[in-house]
Amino acid sequence: MKYKALSKEAVARIEAELPKYPDRRSLTLPALRIAQEDLGYVSEPAMIDIAEILELTPIQVYDVATFYSQYNMKPVGTYLVQVCKTLSCALVGAASIVEHLQKKLGIGIGETTEDGFFTLKVVECLASCGSGPMMQINDRYYEQLTPEKVDQILSDLKEQGKSALATGPFMLPALQGQK
Amino acid sequence: MPKYELVLLKNMAQPGYTGSLEAYRQAGGYAALEKVLKERTPADIIEEVKKSGLRGRGGAGFPTGLKWSFIPKDHKGLKYLCCNADESEPGTYKDRQLIERDPHQMLEGLAICCYAIGAERAYIYIRGEFDLGAEVLENAIQEAYRANLFGKDLFGSGVNVDVSVHRGAGAYICGEETALLESIEGKRGKPRIKPPFPAIHGLYQEPTVINNVETLANLPHIINRGAEWFASIGIGKSTGTRVFSVSGHVKRPGNYEVPMGVTLREMIYDIAGGMRGDKPLKAFIPGGASAPMMKPEHLDIPLDFESIKEAGSMLGSGGITVMEEETCIVWAAMNLMEFFHHESCGQCTPCREGSGWVLQILHRIEQGHGREGDIEQLENLCRRIEGKTVCAFGEAEVGPILSSIKHFRAEYEQHIREKCCPFHPNATLSMVH
Ligand SMILES: Cc1cc2nc3c(=O)[nH]c(=O)nc-3n(C[C@H](O)[C@H](O)[C@H](O)COP(=O)(O)O)c2cc1C
Ligand code: FES
Numbered sequence: 204m205k206y207k208a209l210s211k212e213a214v215a216r217i218e219a220e221l222p223k224y225p226d227r228r229s230l231t232l233p234a235l236r237i238a239q240e241d242l243g244y245v246s247e248p249a250m251i252d253i254a255e256i257l258e259l260t261p262i263q264v265y266d267v268a269t270f271y272s273q274y275n276m277k278p279v280g281t282y283l284v285q286v287c288k289t290l291s292c293a294l295v296g297a298a299s300i301v302e303h304l305q306k307k308l309g310i311g312i313g314e315t316t317e318d319g320f321f322t323l324k325v326v327e328c329l330a331s332c333g334s335g336p337m338m339q340i341n342d343r344y345y346e347q348l349t350p351e352k353v354d355q356i357l358s359d360l361k362e363q364g365k366s367a368l369a370t371g372p373f374m375l376p377a378l379q380g381q382k
Numbered sequence: 383m384p385k386y387e388l389v390l391l392k393n394m395a396q397p398g399y400t401g402s403l404e405a406y407r408q409a410g411g412y413a414a415l416e417k418v419l420k421e422r423t424p425a426d427i428i429e430e431v432k433k434s435g436l437r438g439r440g441g442a443g444f445p446t447g448l449k450w451s452f453i454p455k456d457h458k459g460l461k462y463l464c465c466n467a468d469e470s471e472p473g474t475y476k477d478r479q480l481i482e483r484d485p486h487q488m489l490e491g492l493a494i495c496c497y498a499i500g501a502e503r504a505y506i507y508i509r510g511e512f513d514l515g516a517e518v519l520e521n522a523i524q525e526a527y528r529a530n531l532f533g534k535d536l537f538g539s540g541v542n543v544d545v546s547v548h549r550g551a552g553a554y555i556c557g558e559e560t561a562l563l564e565s566i567e568g569k570r571g572k573p574r575i576k577p578p579f580p581a582i583h584g585l586y587q588e589p590t591v592i593n594n595v596e597t598l599a600n601l602p603h604i605i606n607r608g609a610e611w612f613a614s615i616g617i618g619k620s621t622g623t624r625v626f627s628v629s630g631h632v633k634r635p636g637n638y639e640v641p642m643g644v645t646l647r648e649m650i651y652d653i654a655g656g657m658r659g660d661k662p663l664k665a666f667i668p669g670g671a672s673a674p675m676m677k678p679e680h681l682d683i684p685l686d687f688e689s690i691k692e693a694g695s696m697l698g699s700g701g702i703t704v705m706e707e708e709t710c711i712v713w714a715a716m717n718l719m720e721f722f723h724h725e726s727c728g729q730c731t732p733c734r735e736g737s738g739w740v741l742q743i744l745h746r747i748e749q750g751h752g753r754e755g756d757i758e759q760l761e762n763l764c765r766r767i768e769g770k771t772v773c774a775f776g777e778a779e780v781g782p783i784l785s786s787i788k789h790f791r792a793e794y795e796q797h798i799r800e801k802c803c804p805f806h807p808n809a810t811l812s813m814v815h
Contacts, residue, residue: 226567270570271552273550274552293717328554330511332635333475372514375479
């Protein structure tokens with residue numbers, strides 16, 4: 204096995220992206236995303252693997268990985284809870300949602316629960332400004348939050364691995380009868 | 383019932399509309415692409431778009447047809463189109479709806495643009511957090527390829543267009559067009575010095591057009607209904623409709639498509655349902671976080687590029703954020719500066735360092751530790767950032783600060799004089815990350 208960290212599937216997925224671009228370096232962002240999906244975060248060995256696949260130096264990959272906020276440079280919980288704190292959300296109560304999450308999960312911002320389920324983060328605008336307060340958990344948005352809704356979402360995720368309260372396709376204001 | 387005819391949001395306003403290729407074609411979709419490929423020359427389309435008066439919906443409002451005409455016609459190598467779906471200007475959430483609810487509308491526009499500028503390759507740069515949007519687009523692209531609406535020899539015209547989705551990874555600056563190009567090339571999103579402009583040296587140093595999602599979504603309609611029809615909507619040099627995203631203290635926040643030139647009063651008090659709890663309006667931002675704040679005295683100004691500019695702000699991305707009387711303006715300015723400080727790419731010293739210094743002063747004023755001279759110091763710092771950076775981020779970040787001081791200086795003074803925030807007397811540092 205040539206690569207240290209990435210699974211065979213991840214390497215294959217990265218290589219499948221090659222025809223989209225005229226050079227290998229352009230795969231840096233897609234490759235980092237695939238690595239993160241593979242390992243849960245972007246580890247140093249993973250970046251070395253990516254450098255090898257893309258014929259770059261490891262520092263070129265590291266340079267990019269540390270620029271973008273979505274790459275986790277350290278492991279995070281199974282569910283990464285990211286609450287938007289920017290103005291439109293802040294105006295409609297983002298702070299109270301963050302406070303509620305901190306209490307409910309018993310952790311501070313940037314921390315992970317002991318059982319490894321949840322990591323709490325506070326982030327900048329996620330383009331959901333009219334339906335705040337809102338949060339993103341892994342690949343889904345949860346909008347127009349209340350503390351009760353937050354509790355439901357957390358327990359859904361813990362028990363079923365998903366929650367029906369995830370929103371989208373997005374429409375605001377919603378048509379009558381749309382969820 | 384909406385008061386104005388919907389154009390871009392029309393399909394999705396039909397109950398049960400799924401946004402699938404079948405649904406889009408039933409609504410007349412891809413007829414414009416077929417028409418241009420069979421009947422019109424690229425030069426013809428550029429002329430039509432110029433005549434329509436369409437201007438970019440991403441922020442700067444640059445005339446779209448003119449931008450396309452800068453692409454060299456005799457270029458031997460490849461040309462590119464990049465669709466800007468980064469949507470990261472705080473207060474703006476329209477592209478997300480255009481993508482998730484009617485992806486083929488923007489894809490058709492994208493194909494029309496590719497034909498007009500002679501680009502065989504397009505990338506859609508979508509912000510990394512839009513997982514659902516990326517999924518919807520990938521599916522729509524696959525559907526369109528299967529129907530030979532993308533790929534080789536479209537409608538038997540010999541024209542080839544390939545499109546792929548390129549996902550960002552969390553960086554506001556990648557919405558700036560040259561940072562976006564760097565990001566596709568697999569680098570940090572650091573804006574390039576212009577000139578050279580992307581039309582000459584863009585993606586991979588080849589001629590490139592960058593257009594916003596909403597800009598492209600307008601194209602099928604311009605082709606189907608003609609430039610005169612488009613130009614008859616709106617006022618002055620701001621033609622067509624615009625999808626405004628309204629957020630903050632209104633009763634009905636949402637994406638509203640209206641002809642350009644509707645007043646802010648109509649937008650806030652009629653269309654968005656008025657102020658939440660019927661509280662008095664204190665301030666609003668008309669065009670995304672980068673646009674200077676405005677006051678109730680500006681309510682009768684029409685929402686078009688020129689009028690808003692004349693009033694000292696900008697139409698920008700069309701994100702309208704509304705604040706009621708009890709909002710602390712120093713806190714709001716501080717919140718936005720936290721955003722800009724976090725998002726500064728770090729390339730230019732005035733922006734990288736200055737944003738931190740401005741933020742420090744705002745934090746201390748808000749916490750009741752403001753000093754005499756702090757307001758002047760803020761103004762001074764802002765003037766040393768504005769116009770002294772590679773990209774327009776410098777102007778963007780000082781806009782909210784300078785305008786908040788201009789319109790609410792007394793409130794800043796009160797914070798400093800009374801050594802506390804009159805709105806949040808127990809203010810601790812907000813949520814810093
Ligand atoms: C800091 C900064 C951020 C920007 N963010 C976006 C964005 O998120 N989406 C967008 O379409 N344009 C954004 N723009 C504007 C683009 O640079 C560019 O003008 C636009 O995509 C061109 O498309 P248009 O002519 O169709 O508007 C941004 C500009 C700056 C300076
Ligand atoms: S301000 Fe929270 S999503 Fe835009």
